[in-house]
Amino acid sequence: MTLAGAATTPIRAPRLRRAWRARGRMTAGDRRLALAFAAPAIILVGVLMYYPMIGTFIESLYSVSFINPHPRFVGFANYARILADPVFAEIVRNSLIWTIGVVALQNGFGFAVALLLNHNLPGQGLMRSLVLLPWVLPGVVAAILWRFMYDPQLGLLNSFLISLGLTQTGIAWLANTATALPAAILAAVWKGFPFSTVVYLAGLQSVDREQIEAATIDGAGPWRRLTAVVLPSMRAVIATNLLITTILTFNYFDMIWVLTRGGPEDATHIFPTRIYELGFGQFRFGEAAVYGVFSILVLAGFVAAFLVVQRRQGETG
Amino acid sequence: MKETKPGRDGGVVLPLAGMALGATLAAGLLLGATAARAEDVTLQFWDNQQTESGLSQYQKEAVKRFEAENPGIKVDVTTVPYPEYQQRLLTAVQGGNAPDVSTVDQIWQAAFAEAGAIVPLGDRAKSAGMTESQFFKGAWDSANYKGQLWGIPFNVDVWFFAYTNDALFHAAGVDPASVTTWEGLSAAAPKLTDAAKGKYAIGLFAHKGEDTVVVMDSFIYSNGGSVLDANGKCALDQKPAVDALRYMASLKPYAPRGINNAASGDMRELFLNGSLAMELWPALEQPTLQKTHLDWDFVTGFAPQGKTPVGTYGGWNLVIYKQSKHQDAAWKFIHFLTRPDVNGDVVDLIPANVEAAKTFLQQHRKHPEAIMRHLDNARARPLSPRYLEVSDIEVKLAQDVFSGQDPQAAAKTACAAIDQLASP
Numbered sequence: 001m002t003l004a005g006a007a008t009t010p011i012r013a014p015r016l017r018r019a020w021r022a023r024g025r026m027t028a029g030d031r032r033l034a035l036a037f038a039a040p041a042i043i044l045v046g047v048l049m050y051y052p053m054i055g056t057f058i059e060s061l062y063s064v065s066f067i068n069p070h071p072r073f074v075g076f077a078n079y080a081r082i083l084a085d086p087v088f089a090e091i092v093r094n095s096l097i098w099t100i101g102v103v104a105l106q107n108g109f110g111f112a113v114a115l116l117l118n119h120n121l122p123g124q125g126l127m128r129s130l131v132l133l134p135w136v137l138p139g140v141v142a143a144i145l146w147r148f149m150y151d152p153q154l155g156l157l158n159s160f161l162i163s164l165g166l167t168q169t170g171i172a173w174l175a176n177t178a179t180a181l182p183a184a185i186l187a188a189v190w191k192g193f194p195f196s197t198v199v200y201l202a203g204l205q206s207v208d209r210e211q212i213e214a215a216t217i218d219g220a221g222p223w224r225r226l227t228a229v230v231l232p233s234m235r236a237v238i239a240t241n242l243l244i245t246t247i248l249t250f251n252y253f254d255m256i257w258v259l260t261r262g263g264p265e266d267a268t269h270i271f272p273t274r275i276y277e278l279g280f281g282q283f284r285f286g287e288a289a290v291y292g293v294f295s296i297l298v299l300a301g302f303v304a305a306f307l308v309v310q311r312r313q314g315e316t317g
Numbered sequence: 318m319k320e321t322k323p324g325r326d327g328g329v330v331l332p333l334a335g336m337a338l339g340a341t342l343a344a345g346l347l348l349g350a351t352a353a354r355a356e357d358v359t360l361q362f363w364d365n366q367q368t369e370s371g372l373s374q375y376q377k378e379a380v381k382r383f384e385a386e387n388p389g390i391k392v393d394v395t396t397v398p399y400p401e402y403q404q405r406l407l408t409a410v411q412g413g414n415a416p417d418v419s420t421v422d423q424i425w426q427a428a429f430a431e432a433g434a435i436v437p438l439g440d441r442a443k444s445a446g447m448t449e450s451q452f453f454k455g456a457w458d459s460a461n462y463k464g465q466l467w468g469i470p471f472n473v474d475v476w477f478f479a480y481t482n483d484a485l486f487h488a489a490g491v492d493p494a495s496v497t498t499w500e501g502l503s504a505a506a507p508k509l510t511d512a513a514k515g516k517y518a519i520g521l522f523a524h525k526g527e528d529t530v531v532v533m534d535s536f537i538y539s540n541g542g543s544v545l546d547a548n549g550k551c552a553l554d555q556k557p558a559v560d561a562l563r564y565m566a567s568l569k570p571y572a573p574r575g576i577n578n579a580a581s582g583d584m585r586e587l588f589l590n591g592s593l594a595m596e597l598w599p600a601l602e603q604p605t606l607q608k609t610h611l612d613w614d615f616v617t618g619f620a621p622q623g624k625t626p627v628g629t630y631g632g633w634n635l636v637i638y639k640q641s642k643h644q645d646a647a648w649k650f651i652h653f654l655t656r657p658d659v660n661g662d663v664v665d666l667i668p669a670n671v672e673a674a675k676t677f678l679q680q681h682r683k684h685p686e687a688i689m690r691h692l693d694n695a696r697a698r699p700l701s702p703r704y705l706e707v708s709d710i711e712v713k714l715a716q717d718v719f720s721g722q723d724p725q726a727a728a729k730t731a732c733a734a735i736d737q738l739a740s741p
Contacts, residue, residue, distance in 0.1 A: 067432050068432075152575040153592065154586075169574065172575030175578035177720075180578070260525075263525040264524075264720075265713065282706050283428060
């Protein structure tokens with residue numbers, strides 16, 4: 001089933017109500033049996049997901065590092081210290097720019113490519129396979145590739161710009177605080193856009209052809225057909241894709257870590273890279289946990305938004 | 318009248334035989350159990366690999382020798398690539414799955430000791446006749462923390478040697494020996510640089526990495542400066558350190574662009590393809606260069622006229638973990654690995670045992686005497702459980718300086734941050 005298909009078959013409210021009514025008719029034995037069947041899944045989710053999250057929150061309330069293995073309860077002191085640290089503000093700013101930048105460009109570019117691939121062009125099968133290539137590359141490999149691309153001395157990007165006469169010498173894209181984050185965003189968009197393309201292509205192929213033909217007969221041009229027919233039909237797919245890519249991008253670690261390790265001067269640090277640096281680079285587990293809690297809260301917000309969108313799709317679909 | 322118990326006549330032998338049999342079985346079981354226990358001692362040894370020297374294979378061969386000398390002790394060697402080593406070791410220690418013995422970076426040792434993850438080795442070393450004089454002083458110092466010995470130096474190296482592409486020097490009419498002084502280097506750098514042709518004098522780097530710190534420290538040490546003073550206070554804003562930072566910044570026009578995201582590895586690529594006249598690396602770079610067709614040599618760092626270049630120590634110590642159930646066997650293994658006749662066969666840097674190092678350098682490295690002098694003259698980085706935070710601040714300092722900030726102001730900011738740490 002395509003993602004678009006999945007998005008259009010939610011659990012409807014009447015079905016839920018029927019399920020609740022059915023619950024009322026269950027005997028105590030049935031309920032125990034149902035609980036027994038559900039218990040492994042509940043325990044698994046609890047142990048694998050919620051226990052680490054709760055553990056992270058508890059750890060954030062303690063002064064704990066590798067060199068202080070006996071945790072000391074400090075309440076929200078770690079939070080106060082981190083909120084007062086200018087690095088935190090920079091990481092929030094970077095994370096916002098990074099997430100919005102990557103999601104917007106990845107989805108915009110991904111949709112444009114999906115529109116192209118949706119036409120019956122010669123070599124379409126090959127093109128679809130080639131477009132997928134960046135996505136199937138391991139993240140670290142893609143990051144190393146882009147590190148070479150951006151190399152100030154040997155990089156392809158600089159050679160290209162020099163050959164066009166746009167610059168005399170190679171630009172150190174990743175060494176400059178002004179250009180490092182945009183450069184990382186571009187690399188991440190290249191890596192991630194095939195995901196959006198695949199999802200949008202599936203969505204485009206599920207758009208009702210008759211509606212498009214009707215719009216064409218009514219005299220609508222390509223732009224009008226896109227905005228009046230295709231995009232409204234794909235609203236659910238677009239919303240779902242935006243939310244998924246937002247969550248994935250916010251958590252994206254390896255691209256930035258390989259390109260810059262969060263540098264120069266913290267100019268590309270985002271939540272995951274900062275957590276790694278504090279925890280494994282400096283053995284400061286308590287402070288890493290605070291960043292982890294903030295990450296969980298942001299992601300919980302995204303998940304809540306995702307659920308709201310899904311419910312609305314269910315109500316309108 | 319003697320009481321005769323039933324069956325006594327024929328039964329004298331049987332109980333005795335039974336007892337003998339029982340005793341034999343018990344002894345057999347005991348011996349078997351003892352032998353089984355002895356054979357069950359399997360040490361977990363972790364090390365990391367920084368070069369392409371086939372270290373893992375060498376260590377496995379040495380382990381066979383150790384096992385032959387110490388029946389009943391087996392050793393499992395795990396060799397982890399350097400970039401992953403810190404995380405894997407830390408996760409294992411925190412998770413209660415630490416190996417019995419491992420190497421730890423000199424700069425981690427104080428933290429491991431402070432955390433109670435490793436055990437002191439002073440008494441064992443004393444009993445085994447191990448003394449400071451058998452090892453490089455800087456390496457021995459790095460194994461001591463709060464008056465106790467926590468590790469045995471395993472291997473060492475020194476940042477940095479300036480490797481020279483002599484073909485480029487001769488083409489520019491510059492004597493490679495002239496760059497050992499700051500004045501000579503300043504004079505040579507413009508002659509060795511032609512940015513339009515992609516040729517540069519020196520490979521500087523300031524990415525987020527420890528190689529940034531050790532090179533900067535060496536500039537500072539060579540000008541008589543320090544990172545911390547005798548009282549543990551930051552000394553980076555003192556004149557010798559600030560002058561060294563200013564000098565480093567003056568070399569920026571003669572280095573490839575992108576210093577603040579460049580690593581020593583990036584500069585190596587440029588050096589190997591003939592774009593760079595000098596790269597800064599420890600002695601472990603020599604095996605790589607020996608495989609090339611470059612006309613290469615090296616000088617032992619840079620210092621102002623009249624001063625001697627001072628390098629920054631790097632290297633690894635062997636430690637025993639508190640979680641280890643086989644600490645006696647682990648100590649035997651450490652003693653074995655640091656013996657003069659073994660140490661050179663099991664390291665990919667330079668053996669920390671001085672006697673082993675002399676033999677190793679004679680066999681494997683160019684200009685062994687120069688390397689020995691540079692090792693003897695090198696200084697360790699600050700021995701602090703919070704060194705990694707100090708290091709992070711130093712990286713930022715280097716990036717500030719190469720970004721064009723005033724070195725005095727940048728150093729003042731760095732010192733404020735370092736002195737804020739509770740126990741730098």
